[in-house]
Amino acid sequence: MEAIYLTGFMGAGKTTVGQQLAQNMKLPVIDTDQEIVKKLNKSIKEIFEENGEAFFRDQETKILKELPTKDVIITTGGGIVIKDENRAWMKEHGNIVMLHADIDTIYERVSSDKTRPLASKKSKQELNDLYQSRVNFYDDCTILIETDQKNIEDIVNEISIRLNSKNFGNK
Ligand SMILES: Nc1ncnc2c1ncn2[C@@H]1O[C@H](COP(=O)(O)OP(=O)(O)O)[C@@H](O)[C@H]1O
Numbered sequence: 001m002e003a004i005y006l007t008g009f010m011g012a013g014k015t016t017v018g019q020q021l022a023q024n025m026k027l028p029v030i031d032t033d034q035e036i037v038k039k040l041n042k043s044i045k046e047i048f049e050e051n052g053e054a055f056f057r058d059q060e061t062k063i064l065k066e067l068p069t070k071d072v073i074i075t076t077g078g079g080i081v082i083k084d085e086n087r088a089w090m091k092e093h094g095n096i097v098m099l100h101a102d103i104d105t106i107y108e109r110v111s112s113d114k115t116r117p118l119a120s121k122k123s124k125q126e127l128n129d130l131y132q133s134r135v136n137f138y139d140d141c142t143i144l145i146e147t148d149q150k151n152i153e154d155i156v157n158e159i160s161i162r163l164n165s166k167n168f169g170n171k
């Protein structure tokens with residue numbers, strides 16, 4: 001089976017949903033952020049502070065291309081979609097499942113979390129501006145899942161059904 005790539009904005013639930021989806025589907029799950037942290041032995045916050053965003057983005061692309069592309073769930077960082085080459089890689093090697101959540105939900109989840117350097121000091125408006133600047137990239141996916149008002153189990157079930165039915169035509 002081709003890889004399943006979970007994409008979406010910060011706080012949409014990629015890492016959390018991916019863990020549960022992997023359990024249900026009996027597949028391994030790999031998180032690109034966690035791989036970068038392991039490789040560099042630094043937190044995401046430290047990497048942004050000490051090496052800058054451009055360096056982080058290079059690492060993100062390297063990791064994406066080193067990861068397996070068969071029988072695996074890959075949960076990505078919210079900014080992976082920015083680069084054309086990353087989206088092209090994911091499309092070529094698997095299905096992109098995009099998790100969408102409203103900006104109010106996102107803001108509630110990430111504004112007080114200091115581990116996300118691109119979210120921690122932003123107002124809701126600034127966070128929304130960042131989201132809007134990426135919206136076309138997120139829409140470039142195989143399946144779009146609306147996650148608001150749904151718990152993790154509901155979301156996982158919906159992803160499984162959509163993948164099984166190959167109901168890709170109607171995002
Ligand atoms: N559907 C959901 N319902 C309630 N809480 C959620 C849901 N999805 C994610 N969360 C919570 O939101 C936070 C961010 O989730 P996370 O998986 O880290 O998002 P991402 O990897 O997309 O940034 C976590 O505390 C997680 O438990």
Ligand SMILES: O=C(O)C1=C[C@@H](OP(=O)(O)O)[C@@H](O)[C@H](O)C1
Nearest residue numbers: 009010011033077078079116117
């Ligand atoms: O959207 C972004 O640019 C980022 C999202 C983060 O991952 P999550 O989406 O899992 O929070 C992490 O990769 C980094 O802080 C940058």
Ligand SMILES: [Mg+2]
Nearest residue numbers: 014015076077
């Ligand atoms: Mg994550």
